[in-house]
Amino acid sequence: QVQLVESGGGLVQAGGSLTLSCAASGFIFSNNVMGWYRQAPGKQRELVAGISTGGGTTNYADSVKGRFIISRDNAKNTVYLQMKSLKPEDTAVYYCNGVQSRYSWGQGTQVIVSS
Numbered sequence: 001q002v003q004l005v006e007s008g009g010g011l012v013q014a015g016g017s018l019t020l021s022c023a024a025s026g027f028i029f030s031n032n033v034m035g036w037y038r039q040a041p042g043k044q045r046e047l048v049a050g051i052s053t054g055g056g057t058t059n060y061a062d063s064v065k066g067r068f069i070i071s072r073d074n075a076k077n078t079v080y081l082q083m084k085s086l087k088p089e090d091t092a093v094y095y096c097n098g099v100q101s102r103y104s105w106g107q108g109t110q111v112i113v114s115s
Contacts (some may be wrong), residue, residue: 002026002103004096009109012086020081020109022096027103030074035099036081038092039108049081050099064090086113 008020020036033052039045049070050059058070069082079096093108 004106006096006106006109009094009111011112014086014088014113014115016086017084018111020094022079024077029077032101033099034072034079035097036070037095037097040092088113088115
């Protein structure tokens with residue numbers, strides 16, 4: 001069965017950094033465009049970063065462009081999200097999933113940015 005297991009979240013001060021990881025199993029990871037999503041309290045889940053199957057193409061929401069970097073390791077079936085210059089508005093639960101094909105959501109990892 002499909003599993004997406006996110007980790008790496010935590011509490012950080014504004015301006016700080018975190019790196020999230022997502023381990024995937026149960027599907028052919030290297031065939032999937034992957035993305036990081038986030039859901040802030042009271043808001044809809046949004047896609048913040050995406051990466052092509054081979055990792056050569058990335059896309060970002062305007063709100064995180066220049067601060068977040070998405071990457072992947074197909075040998076480890078893992079996708080990463082490096083987050084720098086964090087802002088309080090980045091506070092959310094972060095999830096990974098496919099972009100073109102969606103799978104069952106994992107539990108997410110909580111990121112809290114204090115001002």
